[in-house]
């Protein structure tokens with residue numbers, strides 16, 4: 001797979017506070033790569049350094065092997081939304097396409113097709129300030145892809161979208177990747193990330209915590225959990241073998257199990273007197289892995305790396 005973006009050993013400080021500490025990752029053509037992390041972890045700072053909005057103190061950013069930012073090949077949906085408010089939808093889309101040296105006739109065709117696809121047919125002459133938040137978001141998304149970029153950065157693309165629009169965006173992002181676009185996606189919606197992304201980079205306090213293929217990360221970190229519905233004492237459950245942590249709320253107990261257990265053999269450890277009205281065994285989700293890291297529960301080893 002061809003590497004589009006390579007970030008190497010990026011470091012950035014603000015007023016003597018090191019915000020990015022040796023950040024390295026790549027984004028390949030045709031893949032959706034997630035950059036994840038708690039609020040303030042350093043995701044937007046990383047993206048701003050990639051886009052040349054600010055400059056790193058150390059480290060390199062290369063695009064197809066060159067340090068030159070190929071602006072016409074990049075699409076960017078920034079976290080801060082904001083298009084000129086009193087300009088008509090079609091005018092802003094064509095203006096942005098022109099800035100990227102994209103043929104105007106093709107841009108108009110693409111704009112009309114995308115407006116239709118996103119349920120905004122007939123809104124070409126509407127001004128941006130007359131649109132709802134979600135509609136504005138769709139126009140800004142179209143603006144980021146109007147010029148057929150080879151590399152697309154999406155910072156929280158799903159915020160403010162209703163479920164139907166989320167599905168539309170999801171499908172569009174997947175189609176773009178399938179057609180070869182390299183996509184870097186930042187989102188706090190872990191279920192969507194889990195569904196869509198090929199690889200992920202998880203950053204916490206400016207440092208890499210996890211970097212790897214989604215499937216490998218899940219296999220590596222998503223231990224099993226056993227959920228039992230029934231009236232049970234916390235101490236009984238905590239005393240069971242291979243139980244790392246127990247959460248109990250009302251009549252539901254969740255036991256987080258250690259890595260590499262054999263589910264069938266582990267189940268034999270459950271004593272006869274345990275009250276089981278319902279029982280399920282699942283792997284923990286990316287959402288739970290994220291919370292684990294963000295809240296420093298420390299079930300994961302720091303700085304781990306799967307086979308990226």
Ligand SMILES: Nc1ncnc2c1ncn2[C@@H]1O[C@H](COP(=O)(O)OP(=O)(O)OP(=O)(O)O)[C@@H](O)[C@H]1O
Nearest residue numbers: 014015019037038039040041042043044045046079
């Ligand atoms: N221009 C700046 N001057 C000083 N500190 C900054 C600046 N920009 C960001 N920071 C600090 O850098 C840290 C990382 O911020 P950043 O916006 O990159 O986080 P993030 O991971 O994108 O968070 P969020 O999920 O909340 O958007 C924060 O502590 C923030 O206060």
